[in-house]
Amino acid sequence: MKPKNILIFVGKYLINNNYMQDTVQNNDEISSLGEFGLIRHLTRNIKIKNTSTLAGVGDDAAILDYGEKVILVTTDLLTEGIHFNLIYTPLKHLGYKAAVVSFADIFAMNGIPRQLLLSLAVSKKYKISMLEALYEGLLLACDKYGVDLAGGDTSSSLTGMTLSVTALGESERNKTVLRKGAKKNDLICVTGDLGAAYLGLQVLERERRLYHDHPDLQPDLSNYSYLLKRQLKPEARADIIRLFREADFVPTSMIDVSDGLASDLLHICNASGAGCKIYADKIPIHPATIEAAGEFNIEPLIAALNGGEDYELLFTISPGNYDKIKTQPEIAVIGHITDKDEKPLLITPNNTSIELKAQGWNATEN
Ligand code: ADP
Numbered sequence: 501m502k503p504k505n506i507l508i509f510v511g512k513y514l515i516n517n518n519y520m521q522d523t524v525q526n527n528d529e530i531s532s533l534g535e536f537g538l539i540r541h542l543t544r545n546i547k548i549k550n551t552s553t554l555a556g557v558g559d560d561a562a563i564l565d566y567g568e569k570v571i572l573v574t575t576d577l578l579t580e581g582i583h584f585n586l587i588y589t590p591l592k593h594l595g596y597k598a599a600v601v602s603f604a605d606i607f608a609m610n611g612i613p614r615q616l617l618l619s620l621a622v623s624k625k626y627k628i629s630m631l632e633a634l635y636e637g638l639l640l641a642c643d644k645y646g647v648d649l650a651g652g653d654t655s656s657s658l659t660g661m662t663l664s665v666t667a668l669g670e671s672e673r674n675k676t677v678l679r680k681g682a683k684k685n686d687l688i689c690v691t692g693d694l695g696a697a698y699l700g701l702q703v704l705e706r707e708r709r710l711y712h713d714h715p716d717l718q719p720d721l722s723n724y725s726y727l728l729k730r731q732l733k734p735e736a737r738a739d740i741i742r743l744f745r746e747a748d749f750v751p752t753s754m755i756d757v758s759d760g761l762a763s764d765l766l767h768i769c770n771a772s773g774a775g776c777k778i779y780a781d782k783i784p785i786h787p788a789t790i791e792a793a794g795e796f797n798i799e800p801l802i803a804a805l806n807g808g809e810d811y812e813l814l815f816t817i818s819p820g821n822y823d824k825i826k827t828q829p830e831i832a833v834i835g836h837i838t839d840k841d842e843k844p845l846l847i848t849p850n851n852t853s854i855e856l857k858a859q860g861w862n863a864t865e866n
């Protein structure tokens with residue numbers, strides 16, 4: 501019997517068979533929806549059943565109500581060849597980054613990560629020592645951020661490695677910060693600098709191609725240490741969350757910059773029902789990023805707007821709280837929130853307005 505016939509045969513045992521049927525698209529290709537479209541599509545009919553689920557799909561982490569504090573949960577999947585390339589990613593770094601990236605999602609809710617669950621599928625090409633290296637990195641990150649590795653799952657895989665990382669964190673109920681909540685005139689702030697991780701990736705990709713053509717050449721990457729660190733060993737902004745506690749205020753909205761400033765700011769605007777205006781010359785870019793961007797013929801601003809994986813925090817604050825952050829060297833105010841019917845805009849140094857798009861940009865008349 502052909503597998504297809506088996507499917508037809510067992511189909512009658514499925515409950516709620518037509519759950520998805522009404523929605524099968526004319527175009528059944530995943531690429532027709534894109535990543536965010538796919539998530540929206542798959543989750544559009546979910547109705548929360550438990551009062552303990554305060555917030556489900558749609559933010560950096562889910563919010564669960566179990567007592568005085570709320571619990572934050574977030575999960576990330578990393579697949580070999582898609583999210584990491586072992587040619588230039590040391591496994592120790594991969595473990596470190598996998599953990600830090602999920603902590604960043606908890607921080608983005610103004611929470612503190614406490615536990616990590618790690619599920620792992622590996623093929624035969626992996627040796628014990630390689631997995632030890634992965635765990636060294638994971639545990640290093642857990643130690644640094646005060647998180648307990650509290651469980652997971654292990655399985656074999658036919659090809660390569662897949663990691664599923666789930667972080668749990670806590671937050672006080674009234675201090676949890678969502679992507680929604682930004683109000684007109686709120687200041688838009690970002691931490692650290694942007695675009696460096698993307699250029700780090702460009703450097704590594706260039707080396708990979710070189711290595712492919714000339715396996716005997718020894719790379720000298722000493723000029724790129726800042727960019728490589730940002731790509732291979734990123735940090736999450738625990739310090740900023742501490743600062744919010746110490747300064748005793750809560751941002752009105754927040755997200756971690758994982759997909760690029762433009763895309764993540766648009767998430768805040770969409771969730772908050774608002775527009776925004778940011779100023780190109782206020783966007784923090786490291787000198788090493790500017791220098792490498794020149795080498796790769798990339799506009800540094802484009803790297804900052806569209807390059808992902810910086811894991812900085814992007815947040816909005818009411819103007820009244822400006823005094824609390826204005827002397828912080830790690831926080832840049834890059835613009836403000838505008839009315840819903842105003843487009844999200846980027847203002848260039850010569851005062852041209854460009855509509856902010858998730859990828860690339862389109863000039864509008866001004
Ligand atoms: P991030 O970049 O912060 O990890 P994502 O864009 O991956 O966030 O996810 C956005 C939201 O969609 C989150 O709330 C996440 O839990 C949810 N989500 C992502 N993928 C799925 C899925 N396959 N099923 C259900 N929810 C999902």
Ligand code: MG
Nearest residue numbers: 560605756758
């Ligand atoms: Mg996120």
